[in-house]
Amino acid sequence: MPEGHTIHRHAKQQRPLLVDRAIEASSPQGRFDTGAAMIDGRLLESIEPVGKHLFYHFADDAGIVHIHLGMYGKFRVAKRKDAAEPKPPRGAVRLRLVTDVACVDLNGPTACELLERPAYDTIKSRIGPDLLDPKADREAVWRRMAKSKAAIGAMLMDQSVVSGIGNIYRAELLYRAGIHPLTPAKALGRERFDTLWADAVSQLKIGVRIGKIVTTDPAEFGAKTHRQLTADRRFYVYRRDKCLRSGAKVERFTIAGRTCYACPAEQKRLDATRG
């Protein structure tokens, strides 16, 4: 389920298995043969998550592997107990990274490419502040929003404005804030924006911790933890017919080519002149 939380979770999980180790790289499927050959045998220096992107920095200027999962990309991580031989690839494995302790397979990514420094810089420059980066420039994000005419539902999905939020978090964060997605972003005003930002960070962190998106409040359903919530209670409005809390019929419409969901009873459309 790749939104920003997935990427940071992968980085965290893979670091102890791959970083500071020699990497045996291959492309069992064949579509990344050349790139894999370039990094094969090199030392991996760091894994950098930015929004929905992952960058693998290799030593000796061997290059930077850029991965974007898109909607279908998946990692499969297997530890090599007693350096056991990795299992044969499952499905179309674009990239396989093997170290002394693990085997990491990547299937179905939108992007898996080897970059040199300038191309890396270009991609980085297109990615807005990452909600999961403690040093993210919140001021810059608000400045963009205050200047724009776009709806908050569009701005939150624009990775050049703020990175890490996908279609599920967009719908759910705005529901939690009681703000209708078609509200002009600037109409939130600074205070509501700050509240929304803080909630976004805490929700994404829950996602990183438990490995899936759960945006409902467990206490509301008699559960102690987010993990305990069953699949039908993980979202308030996303892909639902009726709002989980109010029971109102969930409204569906398209913003920037993606389906957006909102509860007409609980999400108010703010006036652009207020705030």
Added chain:
DNA sequence: GCGAAATGGGAAA
């Protein structure tokens, strides 16, 4: 069993 839609995004038109 088949088609559509899905957590995403870039390029083309």
Added chain:
DNA sequence: TTCCCCTTTCGCC
């Protein structure tokens, strides 16, 4: 806006 990529899942027949 529309197409295209990539893969899985779900609803409908």
